Amino acid sequence: MRRFTRFACIDWSGARGERLPGIAVAECHADAGPPRLAGPPGSWSRQTVLDWLVDRADESADMLIGFDFSASFPFADRGAFFPGWDRSPADARALWALVDGICEDEPHLGANGFVDHEDAARHFRRHRGREGVDFGGGAGRMRLVETRTQARPASCFNLVGAKQVGKSSLTGMRLRHRLAGRIPVWPFDPLPEKGPLIVEIYTSIAAVAAGRPPGRTKMRDATSIAQALAALGSAPPPAPEHHDDHSADALVTAAWLRTAAGQPHLWHPAPPFSPAITATEGWTFGVA
Structure with a gap:
């Protein structure tokens, strides 16, 4: 099974505007070192995230990158993304x-x-x-x-x-x-032998795995973040770190990816995961 040496989580935003406080990027390495924010809160735009990803592709970074948004829309329930629209895509x-x-x-x-x-x-x-x-x-x-x-x-x-x-x-x-295939996206693409890979994640799955109760997964203080990271076998980030729910989600989920990536069953979910679902709806990494 592919082993990664670096992990990142991107907490994404669909808000209007350029520099968005809802975007946060955190990275960690394969050892138990603490995850760290990449850039101060409020410094990211969707375009600068795209540029950051292109840089990771250009350097062939050995990195697993989790994105907190859905990669596709429902398809299987009605046999189409947009039933009745002649431009409804096939995949x-x-x-x-x-x-x-x-x-x-x-x-x-x-x-x-x-x-x-x-x-x-x-x-x-x-x-x-x-x-x-x-x-x-x-x-x-x-x-x-x-x-x-x-x-x-x-x-x-x-x-x-x-x-x-x-x-x-x-x-x-x-x-x-706009990435134009420069970084493979699981499960739409097979796992590459080297270089970066993108997966869809839910930050709430990571938070629950770190001991947070379902329905109370958001963290906004250093103590809660440190406890969640400790549950994942990670040291906390060094102070000072900005603590809003977006940066907390990114930090904890980056550390969770480090532990989850080595679990084979997460790369091979049970049915209804299938080639047809892979091509249309995709899948969320961490849902077995």
Whole structure:
């Protein structure tokens, strides 16, 4: 099984604007040394994250990189991402291209133009009570991996509320398309023998593995972060470190990736994980 010497977690954001406080990047090495933030909070934009990833590709970094957004939308439940739309893509890579193409003139890798698109909007729940006729009602449509996790994720088609992940997922799709295959993405690509690899993660899975109770996974103080890292066999980052929930998520999840990457069953989930699901919906690393 592939062994990595470096690990990183990117806590992502779908918010409007350029420099976003919701983006945090943390790194750690394969030893038990502490994870550290890469750059001060508020210094990252989606474009600078893309540039950082390109640098990791250029140096062939031996790094496993976790991204906290959904790589794709539900497909298996209705046999399409956007049933009834003649531009509905056949697989996840085509979905990334569609989102980026519709939003190509929007700055900062934003994706508001996609959810406002006449045909796409039918599938989203948006603010001010605007629920598309094809949203599906209730909690909304879910990917198969989302029905398997205890983390209670929100539907990617839901754009309302604190738990919504749709906006970050759409902006992340633009980033993945613009990477143009320079870094493989699991499980859409096989594990490379060398160089960086990207996986989708839920930071709440890492927090629960670090001893946080489900539903109370957010950490905002040095003591809580140190306790979570200790549970993962890691020393805490040296003070001073900025402690908001985004930087905490990045620090703890980077340390969790270091422990989880050596667990073979996480790379080979049980059914319904399959080649067809891999090509369309993808999977979240850590959901067995």
